[in-house]
Amino acid sequence: MLLSGIRAAIIDLDGTMLDTAPDFHVAVNRMREELDLPPLPIETITDFVGKGTENLIRRVLGVNFDAAGVERHFEQALHSYTRHYLAINGDYVSIYPGVREGLEAMQAKGMRLACVTNKPIAFARPLLARMGLLQYFDVVYGGDSLPRKKPDPYPLLKVCEDFNLQPPQVVAIGDSSNDAQAARAAGCRVLNVPYGYNHGQPIQEVDSDGIVSSLLDAAHLISA
Secondary structure, three states, X not given: OOEEOOOEEEEOOEOOOEEOHHHHHHHHHHHHHHOOOOOOOHHHHHXXXXXXXXXXXXXXXXXXXXXXXXXXHHHHHHHHHHHHHHHHOOOOOEEOOOHHHHHHHHHHOOOEEEEEOOOOHHHHHHHHHHOOOHHHOOEEEOOOXXXXXXXXXXXXXXXXXXHOOOHHHEEEEEOOHHHHHHHHHHOOEEEEOOOOOHHHOOHHHOOOOXXXXXXXXXXXXXXX
């Protein structure tokens, strides 16, 4: 399988380039400790990742509270989580195999690169910089950078506009149904990696143009 005519890639962050679940685990449980709630295992928290910080906090609170209780504690929990996350952002993170090599291979093909994540931009840019990845991207959009976030197609269409490319000339690469749904709705091609989070669901059930073992594998499949 070759994807032909591709001139840019839109790449997700959490679960695609970086294993950030350990950071989420530490920050969430420090927040929960402040609310006198017991810690959650990393597997539970990982299943809640991918739809933005507000969703994560509501899901985490929902383990212990009904809907009214979630909303009652939400603002305090969000403020606490944000404080703890900023304090440790990147401390427990690892880069997945083939990420740097894949980004370099795509650039070598003349492709432009964008990172589109549902992570707040105040978390995303410093993390990319800390991990030595920010330099690869012409554009970085966080979950709060634009009026709508994935799985809405708007962030992907905005990148296409930024790059002056048509959606079929752009491939989205991510670990979850969020990325695939956004790409399909935008008219972009889409590749998924199998090692990320995907809300606890099998990535094989996601509609995509293929599953690639790494970003380097993705680069090999793309014919610019």
